Amino acid sequence: MSLDKATVTKIAHLARMKLSEDRLDHMVGELNNILDWVETLKQVDTEDVPPMTSAVRHSLRMREDKVTDGGYVDRILANAPDAEDGFFTVPKVVE
Amino acid sequence: MSTADLTELGLAEARDGLKAGDFSARELVDAHIEAMEAAQVLNAFITETPDLARERAAAADKRIAAGEAGLLEGLPIGIKDLFCTDGVRTTAGSRILDNFIPVYESTVTAKLREAGAVMLGKLNLDEFAMGSSNETSYFGPVRNPWRRAGDPAAELVPGGSSGGSAAAVAARLALAATGTDTGGSIRQPAAFTGIVGLKPTYGRCSRWGIIAFASSLDQAGPMGRSVRDVALMLRAMAGFDEKDSTSVDAPVPDYEAALTGDVRGLKVGVPVEYRADGMPEEISALWQQGMEWLRAAGAEVREISLPHTKYALPTYYIVAPAEASSNLARYDGVRYGHREDGGNLIEMYENTRGSGFGDEVQRRIMIGTYVLSAGYYDAYYLKAQKVRTLIARDFSDAFGDVDVILTPTAPSAAFARGEKTDDPLSMYLNDVFTVPASLAGLPGISLPCGLNGEGLPLGLQLIGRAFDEETVLRVAGVLEEAAAFDARPAQWWREA
Structure with a gap:
């Protein structure tokens, strides 16, 4: 059994990694x-x-x-790429 | 003593010199900072912390004067950049953590600090400890201080993943260093650079605060220039930690006391399956020589069989990527590290992880994601975990007959940069002799025992019973004395 490019693309999506077409092509051979x-x-x-x-x-x-x-919000947020009002922020997820 | 002389000392010798008042911690640390700064072409360090080191050395001198010296008081060491260090950038060799400054300290580095050790900086490694040549680091490859006689232009790899640790110790930039070993990441680079590296039993050193790669395999251990030095380091690093659920609650022995030099009557096993086809003649001859040294010291050498050896690497390359894909799921651009924006949350994740991880890490995450995905879990992961049981049983059967196992550490000496990067499988084969003990959770040490025809160091490995680091160290001490390995790399980087 071998993986085709569609399956490899799906695995990349499951792993939440955006890979270029070129990388995906390479990856098909390497993974197989x-x-x-x-x-x-x-x-x-x-x-x-x-x-x-x-x-x-x-x-x-x-x-x-x-x-x-626990009890140290500032330390937990110290490395956050984007923090606001004591929270981590992410792009809007609800309309 | 002149500054250069102070970098000639071993860890235990430097400890004794400080105790005797021959020099101060500040002088010792300054000598190593000078060596570190003069060797930047090796790229062994990702982050140098000379100011912090001087500050801690001064504090160490005060404690020594007050008669409060810890086990490693005032001794300059390097820390693999996989150990979280409070207030000091910790990258795991990855772009995804290139701006990460932990607000806590790993248990192992906290214990080393408590023992008085002085950190010189954070050492380079393969990205997330995934690699056998230190070529996958986002911060660039590390150069092996050793060069081929007759071909000094070839840039050799120091092995990996603890390549920065190995290079720093071999080049005398640090008295010793921490490493981590998942499938050979302490032992193989130790062999490639002519130093001693010990992977303790799984559970011996706390994993808390060490950036996780494959949690059922990861283990921290010491790297140094002598068996005594790693015994001393291990004593400070090991011990129970309630913050690591797999840490073992057992007393930490005085490992230096285990170096009795007496192996009379000890049974040493030599696995027939490790006589791989195509093993270079020099390595097989060194292995034979190792057996003879131990026989001459009064040990009994006998053949053993570890029948599932050939399945160890394929098993490892299912188990380790599976655990890695799960462990590395946390790098999502939300809580720490690199973030790349996207139109929505999923795109932000995908962009962050697509640009934050390097090729090898992505390859392993892909394999791991696949073997854990619905419909394939039983065929791959469960199957591999069952074979792993058989590999561990091979060892427990063998340890019914012998006390320790002797093998080569790696199938070759250090190779040149770029030689194996095109083919992931050929890189994976580097770990053929180290992975089986990792899968079984057993302690293993590599020590330099000779040079190949090109003047490069070769190592032998000893594998012991679980939690029997003492026997491993004792036998290693005897081999070390017999081998009398005193070759060292010329300091060409000082002239560069």
């Missing part, structure tokens, strides 16, 4: 090469093998459910 290569995994019998969910065995810790941090 990589996907062909990872096809080798199909040779491995993974019947009854559980997926690895953690690199090192450990159980997740529990902690008390309480607020331990």
